Amino acid sequence: xxxxxxxxxxxxxxxxxxxxxxxxxxxxxxxxxxxxxxxxxxxxxxxxxxxxxxxxxxxxxxxxxxxxxxxxxxxxxxxxxxxxxxxxxxxxxxxxxxxxxxxxxxxxxxxxxxxxxxxxxxxxxxxxxxxxxxxxxxxxxxxxxxxxxxxxxxxxxxxxxxxxxxxxxxxxxxxxxxxxxxxxxxxxxxxxxxxxxxxxxxxxxxxxxxxxxxxxxxxxxxxxxxxxxxxxxx
Amino acid sequence: xxxxxxxxxxxxxxxxxxxxxxxxxxxxxxxxxxxxxxxxxxxxxxxxxxxxxxxxxxxxxxxxxxxxxxxxxxxxxxxxxxxxxxxxxxxxxxxxxxxxxxxxxxxxxxxxxxxxxxxxxxxxxxxxxxxxxxxxxxxxxxxxxxxxxxxxxxxxxxxxxxxxxxxxxxxxxxxxxxxxxxxxxxxxxxxxxxxxxxxxxxxxxxxxxxxxxxxxxxxxxxxxxxxxxxxxxx
Numbered sequence: 001x002x003x004x005x006x007x008x009x010x011x012x013x014x015x016x017x018x019x020x021x022x023x024x025x026x027x028x029x030x031x032x033x034x035x036x037x038x039x040x041x042x043x044x045x046x047x048x049x050x051x052x053x054x055x056x057x058x059x060x061x062x063x064x065x066x067x068x069x070x071x072x073x074x075x076x077x078x079x080x081x082x083x084x085x086x087x088x089x090x091x092x093x094x095x096x097x098x099x100x101x102x103x104x105x106x107x108x109x110x111x112x113x114x115x116x117x118x119x120x121x122x123x124x125x126x127x128x129x130x131x132x133x134x135x136x137x138x139x140x141x142x143x144x145x146x147x148x149x150x151x152x153x154x155x156x157x158x159x160x161x162x163x164x165x166x167x168x169x170x171x172x173x174x175x176x177x178x179x180x181x182x183x184x185x186x187x188x189x190x191x192x193x194x195x196x197x198x199x200x201x202x203x204x205x206x207x208x209x210x211x212x213x214x215x216x217x218x219x220x221x222x223x224x225x226x227x228x229x230x231x232x233x234x
Numbered sequence: 235x236x237x238x239x240x241x242x243x244x245x246x247x248x249x250x251x252x253x254x255x256x257x258x259x260x261x262x263x264x265x266x267x268x269x270x271x272x273x274x275x276x277x278x279x280x281x282x283x284x285x286x287x288x289x290x291x292x293x294x295x296x297x298x299x300x301x302x303x304x305x306x307x308x309x310x311x312x313x314x315x316x317x318x319x320x321x322x323x324x325x326x327x328x329x330x331x332x333x334x335x336x337x338x339x340x341x342x343x344x345x346x347x348x349x350x351x352x353x354x355x356x357x358x359x360x361x362x363x364x365x366x367x368x369x370x371x372x373x374x375x376x377x378x379x380x381x382x383x384x385x386x387x388x389x390x391x392x393x394x395x396x397x398x399x400x401x402x403x404x405x406x407x408x409x410x411x412x413x414x415x416x417x418x419x420x421x422x423x424x425x426x427x428x429x430x431x432x433x434x435x436x437x438x439x440x441x442x443x444x445x446x447x448x449x450x451x452x453x454x455x456x457x458x459x460x461x462x463x464x465x466x467x468x
Contacts, residue, residue: 002242002365004296006332009323025376042331046307049321053385057323060294060334062238073280087283089243089291089369097276098240100294100368102336104377131236134334135323140382141391142259143338148374151287157375 008131010038012061015176016127019065021188021201021208023125024079025092025103029182033108034124036132043116052110056138057121061101062131063094071097078190079156086152101126104138160185161217169222176204184210184217242365244272246295249410250361253299255422255435255442257359258313259326259337263416267342268358270366277350286344290372291355295335296365297328305331312424313390320386335360338372394419395451403456410438418444418451 013035016022023029036059051057074085075093088096105121112118119135150157163184170177180203188201189212198220200209209220247269250256257263270293285291308319309327322330339355346352353369384391397418404411414437422435423446432454434443443454 002296002298004240004333004365004367006238006240006334008236009331025373028376042307044307045321047321047323049308049319049324050386051321051324053383054324055381055383056379058336060336062236064236073276073278074283085283087279087281087285089281090283090285090288090371092370092373096368097243098294098367099238100240102292102294102368102370104379131238133238133332134330134336136326136336137324137385137387138379138382139259139326139384139387139391140379141384141388142262144378144380144382145290145338145372145374146378146380147289148372148378149287149289150373150375151371152284153371153373154375157373 006133008039008062008133009042009135010036010132012036012059012121012124012126012128012130012132014124014126014128014130015179015204016202018202019127020199021183021203022127023183023186025125028123028125028186029179030106030123031179031182032122032124033179034105034121034126036119036121036135038116038118045110045112045117048110048117048119051107051119051137054107054137056104057107057119058134058136058138058143059103059105059124059126059132060134060136061103061126062133063096063099063101064129064131065094065127071095077152079159080152082190090151100133159187161187161212161215163217163219165219169219172222172224173206176206180206180208184208184219187212187217240367242273242296242367243276243369244270244366246270246293246355246358246360246362246364246366248358248360248362248364249413249438250436252436253361254433255417255437256361257417257420259359262357262359262420263413264340264357265413265416266356266358267413268339268355268360270353270355270369272350272352279344279346279351282344282351282353285341285353285371288341288371290338291341291353292368292370292372292377293337293339293358293360293366294368294370295337295360296367297330297333297335298363298365299361305329311386313393314386316424324385334367393421395421395446395449397451397453399453403453406456406458407440410440414440414442418453421446421451
């Protein structure tokens with residue numbers, strides 16, 4: 001009944017080439033930029049007329065990397081220690097029927113490029129290349145419920161790690177330093193892991209290694225990735 | 235690329251058997267109740283574990299009645315007088331690529347019924363029988379942007395009509411009186427229509443006729459519908 005075929009209207013380009021390290025929710029890393037590149041039929045920007053009047057947008061996207069063979073009606077949110085199970089409809093887990101995700105992002109800029117009209121947004125917690133199925137304006141008078149109860153998620157909303165990073169690594173990261181620190185402060189670890197382990201994550205052109213002890217995350221190394229030789233043409 | 239087949243997880247039962255009269259946005263008629271009835275595989279309620287911790291939910295649904303043969307990248311929002319065109323991605327119009335809708339509703343009650351676990355929600359601006367593709371908890375710390383600019387929609391956020399209705403009609407409507415008045419106050423007319431015309435709308439088991447003059451909407455008649463003979467079995 002009502003099976004429905006949906007097609008991406010756009011993809012988003014972000015600094016996350018790997019799932020590990022993506023913030024738990026949109027807005028956790030407000031300096032993270034993403035570029036929304038439209039599919040051919042929407043590249044002329046007609047569908048975006050007046051969008052500059054809005055400060056925030058909704059993205060309905062596909063959790064394209066979160067497809068599992070078998071579906072579980074319950075999930076274990078990392079913020080609950082990874083042990084307690086809650087229903088998938090009581091969570092924002094990527095492993096859900098129809099694999100649809102919802103994020104609010106801030107509209108920073110509209111650019112006319114060779115690749116058509118592009119939206120630059122911030123606060124996007126999305127994997128590089130994520131398919132976007134819809135973009136809607138954020139309407140504060142109907143979308144913002146200031147008194148809403150956020151359930152178990154409320155208890156951990158303010159949770160943040162302190163991030164320790166050397167001047168040398170900071171300099172190497174340049175403009176990627178601030179968004180990376182925001183992502184690390186959000187604690188990318190699966191919560192059921194013990195302290196002391198070394199973790200690696202990709203971010204933009206960098207490979208980051210870090211460890212966590214108590215509430216402090218220490219960056220162990222930042223390595224600029226070499227470009228893949230296959231991508232060099234002559 | 236990334237075409238994706240989605241299947242309803244549920245349908246919602248509401249008082250709107252007809253598109254005309256549905257509020258413009260969720261929450262405009264806070265007393266409107268809807269019943270979310272799940273598809274077979276979700277009826278046992280496992281996917282809803284802990285959902286009672288949240289006061290509000292997101293519904294991603296299908297604008298199942300808003301399919302047009304040809305797609306237009308711009309739409310004419312009724313609140314702008316029906317003359318000004320804006321891009322479809324700068325509007326919440328039902329006529330959009332992928333026909334996906336987004337509404338936040340208030341979770342009122344969870345009922346165990348013969349038809350499985352049912353969610354009773356309020357503020358739902360949805361047609362009766364609308365397919366629901368996903369339900370997510372509303373997370374105030376990430377979903378509520380108090381300072382967001384709502385563009386052209388901000389200017390009309392407080393627009394409301396005064397509704398005049400007789401005691402007799404009010405009594406006949408019973409518990410449907412309050413939600414109906416909320417819907418009528420939201421001005422169901424397409425905005426480019428002139429004053430003085432008579433309009434009809436279906437609401438629950440009633441046929442309503444009304445007219446508008448200036449900022450005042452007057453209910454002309456309320457008729458309780460006869461049940462369709464075909465639905466009576468013996």
